[in-house]
Amino acid sequence: MARTRRTRARRRLSNLVMQVVMYAAAAIATLPLLAILAYLLIKGASAVSPTFFTSMPQPVGEAGGGMANAIVGTLILLGIASVVGLPVGIGAGLYLAERRSAPLASTVRFLADVLNGLPSIVMGIFAWELLVRPVGHFSALAGGIALGAMMIPMVTRTTEEMVRLVPVSLYEAALALGYTRWRTSLTIVLRTAMGGIVTGALVAVARIAGETAPLLFTAFGNQFWSTSLREPIAALPLQVFTYAISPYDEWHAQAWAGALVLVGLVLVISAIARLATRKRPGGGD
Amino acid sequence: MAALRAEPRLGDRAYDVTTTAMALVIPALLVTILVAIGIAGWPALRQFGVGFLTSSDWDPVNGRFGAAPAIFGTIVTSAIALVVATPLALGVAIFLSEFSPAWLRQPVAFTVDLLAAIPSVIYGLWGIFVLVPMLREWLMPFLRDTLHLGSTPFFSGPAYGPSMLAAGLILAIMILPYISAVTREVLLAVPRSQREAALALGATRWETIRDAVLPFARSGIIGGVILGLGRALGETMAVTMLIGNRHEISLSLLAPGYTMASLIANEFSEATGDLHLSALMAVGFVLLLLTILVNALARWLVRRTAAGVR
Numbered sequence: 001m002a003r004t005r006r007t008r009a010r011r012r013l014s015n016l017v018m019q020v021v022m023y024a025a026a027a028i029a030t031l032p033l034l035a036i037l038a039y040l041l042i043k044g045a046s047a048v049s050p051t052f053f054t055s056m057p058q059p060v061g062e063a064g065g066g067m068a069n070a071i072v073g074t075l076i077l078l079g080i081a082s083v084v085g086l087p088v089g090i091g092a093g094l095y096l097a098e099r100r101s102a103p104l105a106s107t108v109r110f111l112a113d114v115l116n117g118l119p120s121i122v123m124g125i126f127a128w129e130l131l132v133r134p135v136g137h138f139s140a141l142a143g144g145i146a147l148g149a150m151m152i153p154m155v156t157r158t159t160e161e162m163v164r165l166v167p168v169s170l171y172e173a174a175l176a177l178g179y180t181r182w183r184t185s186l187t188i189v190l191r192t193a194m195g196g197i198v199t200g201a202l203v204a205v206a207r208i209a210g211e212t213a214p215l216l217f218t219a220f221g222n223q224f225w226s227t228s229l230r231e232p233i234a235a236l237p238l239q240v241f242t243y244a245i246s247p248y249d250e251w252h253a254q255a256w257a258g259a260l261v262l263v264g265l266v267l268v269i270s271a272i273a274r275l276a277t278r279k280r281p282g283g284g285d
Numbered sequence: 286m287a288a289l290r291a292e293p294r295l296g297d298r299a300y301d302v303t304t305t306a307m308a309l310v311i312p313a314l315l316v317t318i319l320v321a322i323g324i325a326g327w328p329a330l331r332q333f334g335v336g337f338l339t340s341s342d343w344d345p346v347n348g349r350f351g352a353a354p355a356i357f358g359t360i361v362t363s364a365i366a367l368v369v370a371t372p373l374a375l376g377v378a379i380f381l382s383e384f385s386p387a388w389l390r391q392p393v394a395f396t397v398d399l400l401a402a403i404p405s406v407i408y409g410l411w412g413i414f415v416l417v418p419m420l421r422e423w424l425m426p427f428l429r430d431t432l433h434l435g436s437t438p439f440f441s442g443p444a445y446g447p448s449m450l451a452a453g454l455i456l457a458i459m460i461l462p463y464i465s466a467v468t469r470e471v472l473l474a475v476p477r478s479q480r481e482a483a484l485a486l487g488a489t490r491w492e493t494i495r496d497a498v499l500p501f502a503r504s505g506i507i508g509g510v511i512l513g514l515g516r517a518l519g520e521t522m523a524v525t526m527l528i529g530n531r532h533e534i535s536l537s538l539l540a541p542g543y544t545m546a547s548l549i550a551n552e553f554s555e556a557t558g559d560l561h562l563s564a565l566m567a568v569g570f571v572l573l574l575l576t577i578l579v580n581a582l583a584r585w586l587v588r589r590t591a592a593g594v595r
Contacts, residue, residue: 015489022384025376029465030396032458036403036411043414091307098304108308110584115315117512117580118573119519120405121546125553125569126318129325149314156311182300210404213521213546217553237406237522244410245526252414259407266402 037263044260047253052261057223057239060248067258069225073140073234074265076227077219078205080144085151086201092152093159093197094185109160112153123150124214132218140226140233143219147208154207158200162193195276202273206266212237236262319573326567329560337567343532345557350564352571354532358449358542359572362524363517365453365538366460371510373457374464381465382472383494394469401462409526412455417527420454421446425539438536447529450538452547455523460513467509467587471502508586515579519572521546545572 051066058065092108099105127146132138166189174184190197212235215221220232221242227233236258243255329350330337340351381394425444429435475498483497484490499506529541530551543551545568556562 011489011492015491018491018494019384022376022380025373026380026385026393029373029377029400029461030393033396033400033403035415036407039411039415040407088307088310091304092311095304095308104305104308108311110581111315112311113584114577114580115311117515117519117576117583118318119521119546119576121519121521121549122318122322122569122573122576125325125549125566126321128553129321129566130317152314153311156308180294180296182296185300206402210406212404212406213550216550220554237404240410241406241522241526244406244413255410259410262404263407266404267399270402 040256040260040263043253043256047257048260052257056225057254058250060246060251063250065254067234067236067239067254067261069222070234070236070239070258071261072227073219073222074209074236074262076140076229076233077144077147077215077235078209080141080229081147081151081208082201082205084145084148085155085204089152089155089201089204090159090190090197092156094163094190096156096160097163098185109157112156116153116157119213120150120211121213121216124217127214128217137230138218138220138232139230140219141229143215143233143235144229146214146218147211150208150211150214151204154204155201158203159193159197162196162200163189165196166192199273199277202269202276206269206273209266209269210237210262212241236265322566322570322573326563326570329564329567330570332560333564337564338571341532341534345552345561348558348560350560350567352545352548352564352568354534355543355545355548355568356571357534358452358528359518359544359546361449361538361542362453362456362528362544363514365450366456366517367510367514369454369457370461370464370513374461374509374513375468375506377461377465378468378472379494381469383490383498397462397465399462400458401466405459405520405522406526408455408459408523412451412523412527416455417446417451420444420448420451425450429539439538442535442537442539444539445529445541447527447541448539449528449535449542452524452528452542452544453538455527456517456520459520459523460516463516464509464513467512468502468506471505471509471587472498474505475501504586504589508583508589511579511583511586515576515583518579519546519576521550525550545569 051064053066053071054068055064055066056069057067092112096105096109096112123146127142127149131142131145170192171184171189174188175181179188215235215238219235219238221238222232222234240255240258240262243251243258246252246255333340333350337350337352338356339353340349341353342349342351343354344350377393377397381390385393421444425440425446425448429440429444434440479497479501480493483493488496524544525547528544528547530543530547531541532543533540535542549565549569549572552561553565556565
């Protein structure tokens, strides 16, 4: 009897201990994010001013200056990436959702996941080999395409998931009314799933917005104002990188400011993405 | 849906061809990447053969290239990341799916997910100005001197700051959300009946998790960990900024090193000559093959669990 009681006490204790361990793990895991956000706010906020968004980078030794060119550059790169990545991703996603378990669909789905896990630096040297080496100079176009290629598998998988949520009855109803398949897919199915697809697209854009490695040898960065797609172009993450590894205090401050703006951009896009999912496909919740 | 198909119309044909073509872009892209980087790296691979993977002689001036230090550094930093991140990620996932009070679940899940949204370069920035000084002033002397680990080769030598340890720790923070997201998904897929049966037998909550939930989710969890490994192997910017970039194999975690990804990032734009460039491409090719292998394995494991649970 006493032994049973001891066992029970020990089991209770181990239950309690493990519970505490799990709480501790959750606390430790959330700590780095809070630390990073705190540093970004403290160090970045003092360097961000309205002129940060409107003026150009200053040479070493001169305080102030901004990253107007890098902010515009990042927006241009994201634009190119979306033009490249969205149509292909959405088309492939429709294909996967409609063919579900066809052998080709399973293969493509698997390869999309593999592609999604490729190191971004690999995408960078690939884009360099195909788009920079032959023409002999870095370009915004090469950087945007590299980012767009990274978007394809992400957009494909979210589009597939969202289209799959559209009730089959809706599809069948449209066909029964005499709609052709392609019109049903493009007007009924796609429109119903649009909220989710927009969310997926925005999440993908948010993820590539901070990518640096694919741009190192493609967009390359630019200290001057350029919006030409054929020229090297500045980008926020590249600028943060260059300034962070430089030995100058003024540039370090600019790096924190750029980092704060970049994280702000990523979070704003993510927040908009969350709002878009409020409208779930098929009405309902 | 096949049964519903009417006679093929031009519009339907065009639609099918277009979506199929877009789906085929994905395999085509993967093959093109492999072929392009493989061809670009071939001159170096042919010239150095197996020695490319085993030699530590990386000498652009004299045209000798061996990637062993970078491969070694990649493995060491990824190992540190996994050792640190896995228990924490499992803890968070188990906390969220089994222990957390309802009001805490959303905020904690959101915070951990947010970690995955922070760009790599920002981790690097934070690492340079916060993590590395902290390691140099506090953790490294603590490990080496206070705990006397300096007498082992793994924690000996001077503590500069930028090191394999710094890179491994930043990687741990970066892959944690990936591992915990997959683990959480797998845990949520474990049927309720599994838990209820154990609880009905009088098991405590922890015993239920240990004996009824975790075994069920095991291969999915392993898949999640391997997925995290895949991220760690190829992570570039943060590692480049923190690892110290040195071509040398050192057993000490306090020493600077190189990873395959950071080697490419650091030397590519200043490559001296075609062979140097080809050697960097070859490093990229090795990294590419490694990550494809690791990712395929992870997806297979995760999918197998999900299928088994369903």
